[in-house]
Amino acid sequence: MTPTPPTTTPPDHPTATPTGHPALPTSPVLHTADVTVVRDGRPILEEVTLTVRPGEHWALLGANGAGKSTLLSLCGALTHPTHGTVEVLGRRLGTVDLRDLRAYVGHVNPRHPLRSPLRVREVVLTGLTNSLEPLPRWSSTIEQQEQADRLIALLGLAHRADARWPTLSQGERGRTLIARSLMPRPRLVLLDEPATGLDLAGRERLLDSLDTLRAAHPALATVLVTHHLEELPAGTTHALLLRDGRVLASGAVGDVLTSDRISKCFDHPIRLERTEGRWSVRAARRSR
Structure with missing residues (x-):
């Protein structure tokens, strides 16, 4: 089916106050409650709960196969959960036309198939x-x-x-x-490993652009998927760690991103350091 341009006001889009200034929404832009996704009889996600509010910038982290892309597809109204509920921009999946809803969620995929x-x-x-x-x-x-x-x-x-x-x-x-x-003019932007294929300079320019974007649009919420902590912008506010489809930790980035939790998430001893808002990692020696 041929896509059509949006013709209606985005769900829960900020409206003008009597002073003419936009009133920023306070309700979550994204909420998943006890979400489970099963494919071919195998659970890909199990009981995942996530709430993203305006102005928050989340990182979804985990090893390959942890379920990050599956969770992002739910956030972007691309798929339905097997169990649990997903609300995007205040609309519950299963009760709205996904095509209309997707028009108001920004989705950045570096594998954009333009020819x-x-x-x-x-x-x-x-x-x-x-x-x-x-x-x-x-x-x-x-x-x-x-x-x-x-x-x-x-x-x-x-x-x-x-x-x-x-x-x-x-x-x-x-x-x-x-x-x-x-x-x-979305309230939510999803970034699926946006630094894929970039060299060091290209990655840094991209991350600088993301921080510029967040400063220019303070109500915008973002969710960024990666398995490289060096690719997290300094403006990241929250993080969710996935391991084998389950939430290992979720919350404020300073509480979630610790050496112990990252080591458990990736099943490898890792030392994590943060300098001027950016993260660096190095492998620690395994105990013998």
Whole structure:
């Protein structure tokens, strides 16, 4: 089915107060309660509870196969749980049209399967139609084009706005996709291993862009999936550790990300250090 542009107000979108200033919502943008996902008779997630509020920036961490991508697909209204409940932007999965709901959740996937040589500005504008390509007979307004240009500049790509997709570095593509995810003015942005394939400089530029984004949009909530703690932005506020589909720890990042818990999460002795908001890890020697 061909995607269509959103035509209604996003669920629980901030409304104007009598003073003309937006009233920031206080209800959770995401809530999963005792969620279990079973595939082919095998549990992928078991009794996972997560609550994300406006302005919070969560990291989902765990080894390969821990269930991170499955949980993110629930957060993005891509799949239903086998048991438990999921509420995204105040709407419970199973009671709403997922296609409509997904239009208001930003999703950044570095494996974006675009094959056409679109320009950066064109890619960003497809965030309004939730499509890979510009839709036939749909054209953006001047206001939407100006919004795209503001986001492109915010992500440090103003000088590349007319560059075509095949000519972009992996880091430039990642920042383009973040700008794209922000076009429908979402309250929640999901980032699925956004630093995949980046070299050191590209990764740092991407993480700087994420911190700039969070400062510019204080009510925005984000959920970032990774298994590399070095890829966590300094603005990360909360973390959830998954091991074998179960929550090992969840809460404020300073309480959750400890050497003992990370070692248990990845089943390997790890020493974790934090400097100026960023994390570094190194393997510790196993006791003999």
